[in-house]
Amino acid sequence: xxxxxxxxALFGGLILSASALAVDIDAASYGYPLTNPFxxxxxxxxxxxxxxxxxxxxxxxxxxxxxxxxxxxxxxxDNFWAVKKxxxxxxxxxxxxxxIFLIAGTGARYDSSLNEYLKKLYYxxxxxxxxxxxxxxxxxxxxxxxxxxxxxxxxxxEDMYRVMQAVRAQNPKLPVTDYYLTGYSLGALDAAFVxxxxxxxxxxxxxxxxxxxxxxxxxxxxTNLDRLVQTEVKGINNTTTFYxxxxxxxxxxxxxxxxxxxxxxxxxxxxxxxxxxSNEQMAMLIGTSxxxxxxxxxxxxxxxxxxxxxxxxxTPITEGTxxxxxxxxxxxxxxxxxxxxxxxxxxxxxxxxxxxxQLIDQVSLYALADYLHNSxxxxxxxxxxxxxxxxxxxxFLRKTFGDRLTVYPLGGHCGNLNYRVNSDAMxxxxxx
Numbered sequence: 001x002x003x004x005x006x007x008x009a010l011f012g013g014l015i016l017s018a019s020a021l022a023v024d025i026d027a028a029s030y031g032y033p034l035t036n037p038f039x040x041x042x043x044x045x046x047x048x049x050x051x052x053x054x055x056x057x058x059x060x061x062x063x064x065x066x067x068x069x070x071x072x073x074x075x076x077x078d079n080f081w082a083v084k085k086x087x088x089x090x091x092x093x094x095x096x097x098x099x100i101f102l103i104a105g106t107g108a109r110y111d112s113s114l115n116e117y118l119k120k121l122y123y124x125x126x127x128x129x130x131x132x133x134x135x136x137x138x139x140x141x142x143x144x145x146x147x148x149x150x151x152x153x154x155x156x157x158e159d160m161y162r163v164m165q166a167v168r169a170q171n172p173k174l175p176v177t178d179y180y181l182t183g184y185s186l187g188a189l190d191a192a193f194v195x196x197x198x199x200x201x202x203x204x205x206x207x208x209x210x211x212x213x214x215x216x217x218x219x220x221x222x223t224n225l226d227r228l229v230q231t232e233v234k235g236i237n238n239t240t241t242f243y244x245x246x247x248x249x250x251x252x253x254x255x256x257x258x259x260x261x262x263x264x265x266x267x268x269x270x271x272x273x274x275x276x277x278s279n280e281q282m283a284m285l286i287g288t289s290x291x292x293x294x295x296x297x298x299x300x301x302x303x304x305x306x307x308x309x310x311x312x313x314x315t316p317i318t319e320g321t322x323x324x325x326x327x328x329x330x331x332x333x334x335x336x337x338x339x340x341x342x343x344x345x346x347x348x349x350x351x352x353x354x355x356x357x358q359l360i361d362q363v364s365l366y367a368l369a370d371y372l373h374n375s376x377x378x379x380x381x382x383x384x385x386x387x388x389x390x391x392x393x394x395x396f397l398r399k400t401f402g403d404r405l406t407v408y409p410l411g412g413h414c415g416n417l418n419y420r421v422n423s424d425a426m427x428x429x430x431x432x
Contacts (some may be wrong), residue, residue, distance in 0.1 A: 030410065033049070212414065216389065225335070
């Protein structure tokens with residue numbers, strides 16, 4: 001599979017060393033220039049090392065909405081009017097073609113920058129492409145989640161599967177030859193569970209499934225990211241916040257350039273300037289972004305389920321209600337807090353008990369170990385320096401996937417997905 005001659009040829013002589021049968025890419029010949037995992041996570045790939053992709057105007061694409069009406073105990077509040085329907089994006093070819101579903105990462109909508117990049121990559125290669133929001137995104141929780149408490153991966157996968165079926169039903173005349181599936185970060189974990197569900201439901205019979213930088217132990221990954229917020233950053237004190245520090249750096253950067261240029265190469269170029277962020281500042285930035293995702297999930301889940309942890313149950317929420325006080329309260333709840341206060345109680349109520357360790361096993365790749373080991377259609381691409389990995393995670397992936405695992409030495413968390421070497425390998429996997 002991944003060790004075919006055609007795959008090897010893509011790397012132009014890169015040295016591959018077998019480690020427990022996994023494909024390990026040699027660091028010296030890989031060619032990815034960012035050796036700092038935090039910088040790679042934030043800035044991704046230098047523009048001149050990315051693949052050539054079509055412009056939006058060259059893609060036949062459109063956004064559509066689904067009315068799913070998940071059965072719940074409570075109705076959505078009035079201020080949720082914009083997300084009572086789930087939006088997705090579909091790009092179509094003008095002839096019969098395979099269709100690939102893309103699942104976004106933690107808290108990300110269907111139109112996230114990485115989903116947009118993957119859409120263009122696969123569209124250019126001749127696929128119909130459907131972009132889907134993460135089950136942890138505000139819009140998915142509101143419009144498609146039965147329990148409105150994401151984090152139980154099996155439940156999230158069932159919600160996602162229902163969405164995929166609805167997408168297909170809404171496009172009955174689209175000529176599809178085969179179905180494929182991929183996701184990045186948490187979306188990759190979701191993709192694994194969706195693929196497993198499809199083995200019994202047989203609605204799509206996915207031909208191939210690719211997991212990009214998935215969390216292995218979900219609890220380890222969220223703990224790693226939560227800890228980044230606690231990083232001690234020089235220059236932050238009682239009078240200067242982290243956000244003011246970063247804003248001041250960006251302001252000086254744009255003053256030195258003489259103009260403001262907010263394009264997708266901004267962060268890479270910024271990191272090459274004198275105003276670049278330090279390791280501690282980059283760690284804090286990644287952690288802060290993750291904390292906002294956690295706050296969004298905790299607030300939405302609490303409000304929909306009327307739990308009263310963040311929003312008092314009897315507080316009227318209308319379109320004009322200020323959410324600032326609730327946001328401040330939600331930001332005090334990290335992912336560990338969300339799991340402890342909302343996910344575990346809901347899970348225990350439905351399963352008559354269970355320990356945190358049992359929950360961790362059920363929501364991680366561990367739960368699918370036998371299936372993943374024996375399913376030749378599923379492959380993983382990961383980075384050895386990914387900040388979401390913990391001790392033993394790569395070992396689990398090597399043992400489970402064998403030569404269906406490709407380990408890149410650099411790239412941080414998803415930072416090298418838009419590197420030409422990686423994009424060629426992704427396309428080659430689906431071509432088979």
